[in-house]
Amino acid sequence: MVLSGQHRHHNYTLLDGELNAEGQSPPAQHPSRRTPLARFVMLVTLAAATASLAIVSLANPLSTGQGKESQSCDSVFNGYQCRPEISHFWGQYSPYFSVPSEISTATPSFCKVTFAQILSRHGERDPTASKTKAYNATIQKLHSKVKTFSGPYAFLADYEYTLGADQLTLFGEKSMIHSGIQFYSRYENLAKTTTPFVRSSGEDRVIESAQNWTMGFHEAKVADRSTSHGDAGYPYSIVVIPETDGSNNTLNHGTCTNFENGPDTSGSAQSTWAALFIPPIQARLNAGMPGANLSVTDTIYMMDLCPFNTVANENGTISPFCDLFSKNEWHQYAYYETLGKYYGYSYGNPMGPTQGVGFVNELIARLTDTPVKDETSTNHTLDGNRGTFPLGRKLYADFSHDNTMTAIFAAMGLYNNSKPLSNTTLTEASRADGYSAGWTVPFAARAYVEKLQCLGQREELVRVIVNDRVVPLPQCECDGRGLCRLSKFISSMGFAKANGKWDQCFS
Numbered sequence: 001m002v003l004s005g006q007h008r009h010h011n012y013t014l015l016d017g018e019l020n021a022e023g024q025s026p027p028a029q030h031p032s033r034r035t036p037l038a039r040f041v042m043l044v045t046l047a048a049a050t051a052s053l054a055i056v057s058l059a060n061p062l063s064t065g066q067g068k069e070s071q072s073c074d075s076v077f078n079g080y081q082c083r084p085e086i087s088h089f090w091g092q093y094s095p096y097f098s099v100p101s102e103i104s105t106a107t108p109s110f111c112k113v114t115f116a117q118i119l120s121r122h123g124e125r126d127p128t129a130s131k132t133k134a135y136n137a138t139i140q141k142l143h144s145k146v147k148t149f150s151g152p153y154a155f156l157a158d159y160e161y162t163l164g165a166d167q168l169t170l171f172g173e174k175s176m177i178h179s180g181i182q183f184y185s186r187y188e189n190l191a192k193t194t195t196p197f198v199r200s201s202g203e204d205r206v207i208e209s210a211q212n213w214t215m216g217f218h219e220a221k222v223a224d225r226s227t228s229h230g231d232a233g234y235p236y237s238i239v240v241i242p243e244t245d246g247s248n249n250t251l252n253h254g255t256c257t258n259f260e261n262g263p264d265t266s267g268s269a270q271s272t273w274a275a276l277f278i279p280p281i282q283a284r285l286n287a288g289m290p291g292a293n294l295s296v297t298d299t300i301y302m303m304d305l306c307p308f309n310t311v312a313n314e315n316g317t318i319s320p321f322c323d324l325f326s327k328n329e330w331h332q333y334a335y336y337e338t339l340g341k342y343y344g345y346s347y348g349n350p351m352g353p354t355q356g357v358g359f360v361n362e363l364i365a366r367l368t369d370t371p372v373k374d375e376t377s378t379n380h381t382l383d384g385n386r387g388t389f390p391l392g393r394k395l396y397a398d399f400s401h402d403n404t405m406t407a408i409f410a411a412m413g414l415y416n417n418s419k420p421l422s423n424t425t426l427t428e429a430s431r432a433d434g435y436s437a438g439w440t441v442p443f444a445a446r447a448y449v450e451k452l453q454c455l456g457q458r459e460e461l462v463r464v465i466v467n468d469r470v471v472p473l474p475q476c477e478c479d480g481r482g483l484c485r486l487s488k489f490i491s492s493m494g495f496a497k498a499n500g501k502w503d504q505c506f507s
């Protein structure tokens with residue numbers, strides 16, 4: 001189905017009883033609107049009317065690495081670098097930042113990229129609906145119980161809770177535009193002459209992220225003086241896969257019963273860690289705001305309010321909430337978020353990696369130009385159709401959520417060379433095979449899977465780059481640049497090829 005311009009304010013609201021990607025039930029006060037359209041895959045065409053790009057500082061995006069953009073501490077090519085010693089330690093609530101890489105991310109001079117797949121998280125957003133209610137309640141409680149706010153807490157006297165729910169913030173929209181520009185720039189040789197094939201999971205903020213990304217890609221293409229090809233394919237079609245109950249959607253988990261209803265140890269892992277690091281923070285806040293009586297949960301919410309208020313500002317200006325906590329406390333908080341993802345969706349959950357298998361089997365199909373073989377979460381109708389799952393393309397872009405991306409990385413066997421994460425000892429990403437929520441699934445996270453043709457190599461090579469960090473792939477005997485032979489990479493995907501543990505989903 002192709003939707004034209006006037007439909008662009010679509011609302012594919014979550015259906016009854018469904019969990020959204022952050023695992024929250026939809027709020028009771030926002031009754032679901034069950035649109036018949038949401039039952040189908042939609043080819044959404046971005047209206048030409050939306051193409052009036054208001055990206056002021058990006059007039060010449062391909063040379064802005066050090067240009068005007070550097071006046072701000074957020075930039076197209078390096079992401080969010082404002083107070084990195086704290087802002088890179090907000091777990092999945094960190095604004096996108098370029099993660100340090102031990103291996104150069106530059107394409108080796110003797111290689112050329114022949115294929116690139118981006119798997120992206122949506123951009124910065126407001127808190128989920130249930131969280132926004134809970135944060136507001138914490139603020140109301142403070143206002144009703146604390147007589148005077150002084151010292152570092154003085155700003156709270158006038159602080160009003162105004163955050164929305166679930167949708168991208170303006171900062172988040174811009175960061176997706178930046179991502180599209182960065183992708184164009186990195187893969188310029190392919191992007192000049194090709195249009196990416198785009199799919200998105202069906203929640204509003206994800207679709208909008210996909211649209212903003214295509215805007216950035218398009219803008220960069222039009223601005224590229226080395227090409228006179230224009231961009232006739234724009235606005236690009238987007239295949240939207242619904243998040244409705246029972247939908248086979250490789251970009252959003254939801255159909256493996258024993259995973260969805262199964263034991264989730266992430267909450268218990270997180271509370272074990274919270275019991276260790278929160279009490280001193282809680283005591284300090286309660287002493288500084290007599291009468292507040294914040295609980296452990298309230299204290300975590302006070303920390304959450306730092307990233308959420310920061311990304312609610314169009315320029316990403318650091319919120320005063322951030323200064324209530326020390327650098328060390330932000331590392332502890334980041335680890336709290338890491339434990340949630342690891343025990344919820346990665347190797348810490350016996351059924352976690354299986355939720356990413358469908359996407360990995362689609363990736364194998366694209367890398368090898370052969371039909372999808374999968375008996376997990378793929379939709380055979382979609383994947384068997386050249387319109388909705390074309391093979392042989394050079395650029396693919398998929399838009400998803402942090403939780404499903406975490407499962408996909410695990411299904412690929414990334415970050416699999418470390419012991420189960422401790423619930424009592426902080427383990428930094430650099431000591432956990434590169435794994436943390438902040439390094440893998442910050443807002444606007446972007447993983448690239450590249451194929452390269454290199455001099456002296458008959459076979460194509462594969463490289464994986466997550467948020468600008470080249471991920472070493474020992475499972476396929478990668479070389480010092482992180483490059484594996486395609487055949488070895490594919491054989492290392494045995495877990496996905498065997499459908500993970502999908503056979504345990506319903507028993």
Ligand SMILES: *[C@@H]1O[C@H](CO)[C@@H](O)[C@H](O)[C@H]1NC(C)=O
Pocket residue numbers: 136137140161162163164
């Ligand atoms: C926060 O809660 C107060 C009191 O219940 C309510 O009046 C206000 O509208 C809420 N604000 C937001 C942004 O939800």
Ligand SMILES: *[C@@H]1O[C@H](CO)[C@@H](O)[C@H](O)[C@H]1NC(C)=O
Pocket residue numbers: 008046050053054173174208211212215
């Ligand atoms: C992002 O995309 C949405 C949906 O297409 C559009 O309404 C919005 O204006 C875009 N944001 C920016 C900053 O252009």
Ligand SMILES: *[C@@H]1O[C@H](CO)[C@@H](O)[C@H](O)[C@H]1NC(C)=O
Pocket residue numbers: 039040041246247248249379380381382
């Ligand atoms: C698979 O995709 C088809 C085509 O969009 C759709 O009609 C069908 O409902 C989907 N089935 C599942 C189980 O997701």
Ligand SMILES: *[C@@H]1O[C@H](CO)[C@@H](O)[C@H](O)[C@H]1NC(C)=O
Pocket residue numbers: 265266268269272343420421422423
């Ligand atoms: C962390 O806690 C979870 C939930 O209680 C538990 O399953 C897991 O084994 C713990 N991890 C370690 C390394 O002890």
Ligand SMILES: *[C@@H]1O[C@H](CO)[C@@H](O)[C@H](O)[C@H]1NC(C)=O
Pocket residue numbers: 293295
């Ligand atoms: C503080 O809150 C706890 C619940 O979190 C409650 O049991 C206790 O009575 C409260 N103390 C005061 C002094 O309000």
Ligand SMILES: *[C@@H]1O[C@H](CO)[C@@H](O)[C@H](O)[C@H]1NC(C)=O
Pocket residue numbers: 313314315317
């Ligand atoms: C963001 O920065 C621009 C340019 O410096 C400024 O005009 C605008 O007022 C700022 N917005 C906010 C909300 O601070």
Ligand SMILES: *[C@@H]1O[C@H](CO)[C@@H](O)[C@H](O)[C@H]1NC(C)=O
Pocket residue numbers: 248375376377378379380381
């Ligand atoms: C959806 O997934 C289930 C479980 O793998 C499978 O049995 C079913 O055939 C799939 N439906 C479609 C339309 O592909």
Ligand SMILES: *[C@@H]1O[C@H](CO)[C@@H](O)[C@H](O)[C@H]1NC(C)=O
Pocket residue numbers: 353410411412413416495
């Ligand atoms: C991760 O490593 C374990 C232990 O070596 C192995 O059994 C498992 O199959 C690996 N997972 C994936 C998805 O490759």
